Amino acid sequence: MQDGPEEQVEQRRRKLKGLREQGVDPYPNDFNPENITAQIQAAHGEQSAEDLLEIGEEYSIAGRVMARRSFGKVAFIKVHDRGGAIQVVVEKNALGDEVFQIFKQFVEVGDIVGVVGSPMRTRTGELSIHAKKLRLLTKSLRPLPEKWHGLKDVELRYRRRYLDLIVNRDVAGVFVLRAKIIRHIRSYLEERGFIEVETPMMHTLAGGATARPFVTHHNALDMQLFMRVAPELFLKRLLVGGLERVYELNRCFRNEGISTQHNPEFTMVEFYQAYATYTDLMELTEELICSLADEVKGTRKLSYQGREIELTPPFRRLTVHEALSEALGVSAEVLGDEQALRKLADLHQVTVADDWPPGRVLMSLFDEKVEPNLVQPTFILDFPLGVSPLSRKKAGREDLVDRFELYIAGREMANAFSELNDPDDQRERFRAQMEAKAQGDLEAMPYDEDYVRALEYGMPPAGGEGIGIDRLVMLLADVPSIRDVILFPLLRPKRQ
Secondary structure, eight states: OOOOOOHHHHHHHHHHHHHHTTTTOOOOOOOOOOOOHHHHHHHHHOHHHHHHHHHHOOOEEEEEEEEEEEETEEEEEEEEEEEEEEEEEEEEHHHHHHHHHHHHHOTTOOOOOEEEEEEOOTOOOOOEEEEEEEEEOOOOOOOSSSTOOOOOOHHHHHHHHHHHHHHHHHHHHHHHHHHHHHHHHHHHHTTOOEEEEEOOSSSSOSSSSSSOOEEEEETTTTTTEOOOOHHHHHHHHHHHHTOOEEEEEEEEEEEOOOOOSSSSSEEEEEEEEOOOOOOHHHHHHHHHHHHHHHHHHOOOOOTTTTTTEOOSOOEEEEEEEEHHHHHOOOOHHHHHHHHHHHHHHHHHOOOTTTTHHHHHHHHHHHHHGGGGGSSSSSHHHHHHHHGGGEEEEEETEEEEEEEEEEEETTEEEEEEEEEEHHHHHHHHHHHHHHHHHHHOOOOOOOOHHHHHHHHOOOOOOOOEEEHHHHHHHHHHHSSSSSGGSSSSSOOOOOOO
């Protein structure tokens, strides 16, 4: 019967004490590996045992011991580092009796070691490093989960992400992919003349999106502040100031529910381009998404949770009304009638409030009956004015705005519009939002007088867009939950 976790911790602490008693530092910091395992695999993966003997090249690596097998005077350990993994052959004759005895007595799975040695092949043909030097660099005091190759408890994986990264190698791959995605987005925008900026994360007004904010307090100034729900209004102030193409990779905070698609703290890229329309941004978005798939996946044909998705442009384009008409089998005229809309909501069991304006009822129907079915990339265009307080009105349709959202795999990926730059119109929209807030809409935007003042100095016509980084990573990494692409997602504190 195996010892329990606490007994194993105690055993490891006894070994830690034993190391110190023998004058061995269990946490040295003077070993500098010159190589990673991926370099060794790339350089020698195809070479025979005879070729490797002739080369005699020496490498130094460091990493965590993830497996160990001992056979008297020889042992085999599997060492993982940031480049991958390689087997290390540990022999008494090569290391000497003193070092080998320290290894044999004290080094366990989970410990971090430094190794210097030459590539070789074992009798089974596995590429390995024949250790000439071996040092313990970090003594692990807690054992890895049983069957280290699979930490299965999903909640434990999120709570102890460090452990998840050690034992589930695919998880680290998701976050490497995330870094590549962000790097490509930066490169794509900067090649097109956008400059990266930073705007405040604490706001005196929670504007820029219809969302409920987190509230905090600044002690020295004795004032209430809000964690930003979006950087939009600050970025558009920069357009006023003459920075005609700007972007920000930003963290946003929205005091909303937690689900497989929502985390209260999330990452977006927002960018604004002067003298552009939402049509221009549709083309840019198609090109960005497709180039991203080419860069990080090598293909535009993706498999997401068992569904095939084709990213080749042009993406399908439908108006909100066309999409709802198609989904519900009703005419555009029906969708333009408020009473008919409410009857449709009741028929399809979509909950709406009596005081909601027609545009909000329309979008509630869309969210329930259209969005989940938009698997292939689709631009949904021309949203109701009432749910788009910062968008330019559509020419010839005072009830609609020049706005699109991109949907892939049944979820929103991007939101963009031709920006409203008429200060008088914006002032009236803010007033309408304040009325909604007074009537109990906790997500309505505040009246931002300074932003209106900025528009009075003149903001060039522009298009702006936000793309959800977390959801984009979910798509390209083929993972079902936003928690799988955020290193430390928010969780309810665990009861002791």
